[in-house]
Amino acid sequence: MTRRPKLACRACHGAVLQHAAPERLIKGGLPTERLVTHVIDAKYHWHLPLYRQAQMLATHRIAIDRSTLAFWVGYAAQELKPLWHRLRQLLLASSKLCVDETPAPVLDPGRGRTKTGYFWALSRDDRPWAGPDPPGVVYAYAPGRGAVHGLRLLEGYRGIIHCDGYQAYKTMTRETRADALSGTLAFCWAHLRRQFVKIEREAAPAPAPVAREALERIAQLYAVEKALRGRSDAERRAGRQVHARPLATALKQWFEAKLDHLAQKSDTAKALRYALRHWDGLTLYLDDGRIEMDTNAVERAMRPIKLNAKNSLLPVATRAPRIGQFWLR
Incomplete structure (x- = not known):
C-alpha cells in the first residue's frame, strides 16, 4: 500500500497539497x-x-x-x-577464470516446439588457495556454443582460461584471434576421469583393467590436491612439484605404453589419446598454485540453470506445445 497524505492550510482557500507518488x-x-x-x-x-x-x-x-x-x-x-556489466568487468580482471556452457531448451513461438540455446558461465573461485578476490559468476545466453559466442563473453581477457577440451575454446585462443582474446588454456581432469568411469560402467560386469587403473592413478593426484587445499598458491605449487609431478609423469608414460596395446578404435584408446593430446593443459596446474585440477566450480554454478530447465518440464496432461514426452512452459 502506498500512502500519499494530503495537506491543507485552514488559512488558505483551496490550497491542498499531496505527496508525489x-x-x-x-x-x-x-x-x-x-x-x-x-x-x-x-x-x-x-x-x-x-x-x-x-x-x-x-x-x-x-x-x-x-x-x-x-x-x-x-x-x-x-x-x-549495468550490474551484470560491472560484475563481468571485475571477473575479466582476474588472473584465472573457469568457463563452461550448457544447453537449455528455449521456446520457439509459432513452431510448436523448442530450440536449443546455451547458457555460458564465467566463474571465479579463489578460495581453495586463499586468494584475495571474492567468488563470483556471470551468466550469459547465446543461441549457440560456437567460438564466436565465447569470444563475445571473454573479449579482451588475458589470463588463464580453465575449461574442458571443447574445440571452441582452442579456436578462441588461436593466434589469429589474439586481438580478441589472449589466454592460456588449463584443461579439466574431471572430464578425463568421466571417460574412464563411463568405460568401466559400460563394461560391467566384465572387468575393464585399463580404465580401473587409470581411475586409481588419477585418484592419487586428487589425494595430493585434497591435502593441499586451503594453502597459499606458493605452498600448493611446491607440494605439487614434490608429490604430484612424479605421479603425473608416471601416468603419462603408462598412458603411452597402454595405447600401443589397445585397439585404436576402442573407447579406452580414445580416452588415452584425449589425455595425451591435452596433456600440457592438464598438467598446467602443477606449475601454478592458483589453478585447480578441474572445473567443478563453474559446473556447480551451472546447476541452477539445469534445475530451472528441469522444473519447467510438465506432465503430459498440461495444455502446452508437446516436446517429446514432456510439455515445456
Missing part, C-alpha cells in the same frame, strides 16, 4: 519493487517457473498471467544490466 520500477504499473524481486527470487533462486508462480498466486485469488510475470522479469533484467 514514488517512482516505481515499472512506471504506471501496479507491481512494487518488492513484488518483482519476489518473482525473480522465486524463479532463479528457488527454481519456480513463472507458470507455477501464476498458479500459486491464483490459489490466493490473485490473477496474474504468466506473460505479465515474464514482462516484469524482463523489465527488471534491463535495470540490472
Whole structure:
C-alpha cells in the first residue's frame, strides 16, 4: 500500500497539497519493487517457473498471467544490466577464470516446439588457495556454443582460461584471434576421469583393467590436491612439484605404453589419446598454485540453470506445445 497524505492550510482557500507518488520500477504499473524481486527470487533462486508462480498466486485469488510475470522479469533484467556489466568487468580482471556452457531448451513461438540455446558461465573461485578476490559468476545466453559466442563473453581477457577440451575454446585462443582474446588454456581432469568411469560402467560386469587403473592413478593426484587445499598458491605449487609431478609423469608414460596395446578404435584408446593430446593443459596446474585440477566450480554454478530447465518440464496432461514426452512452459 502506498500512502500519499494530503495537506491543507485552514488559512488558505483551496490550497491542498499531496505527496508525489514514488517512482516505481515499472512506471504506471501496479507491481512494487518488492513484488518483482519476489518473482525473480522465486524463479532463479528457488527454481519456480513463472507458470507455477501464476498458479500459486491464483490459489490466493490473485490473477496474474504468466506473460505479465515474464514482462516484469524482463523489465527488471534491463535495470540490472549495468550490474551484470560491472560484475563481468571485475571477473575479466582476474588472473584465472573457469568457463563452461550448457544447453537449455528455449521456446520457439509459432513452431510448436523448442530450440536449443546455451547458457555460458564465467566463474571465479579463489578460495581453495586463499586468494584475495571474492567468488563470483556471470551468466550469459547465446543461441549457440560456437567460438564466436565465447569470444563475445571473454573479449579482451588475458589470463588463464580453465575449461574442458571443447574445440571452441582452442579456436578462441588461436593466434589469429589474439586481438580478441589472449589466454592460456588449463584443461579439466574431471572430464578425463568421466571417460574412464563411463568405460568401466559400460563394461560391467566384465572387468575393464585399463580404465580401473587409470581411475586409481588419477585418484592419487586428487589425494595430493585434497591435502593441499586451503594453502597459499606458493605452498600448493611446491607440494605439487614434490608429490604430484612424479605421479603425473608416471601416468603419462603408462598412458603411452597402454595405447600401443589397445585397439585404436576402442573407447579406452580414445580416452588415452584425449589425455595425451591435452596433456600440457592438464598438467598446467602443477606449475601454478592458483589453478585447480578441474572445473567443478563453474559446473556447480551451472546447476541452477539445469534445475530451472528441469522444473519447467510438465506432465503430459498440461495444455502446452508437446516436446517429446514432456510439455515445456
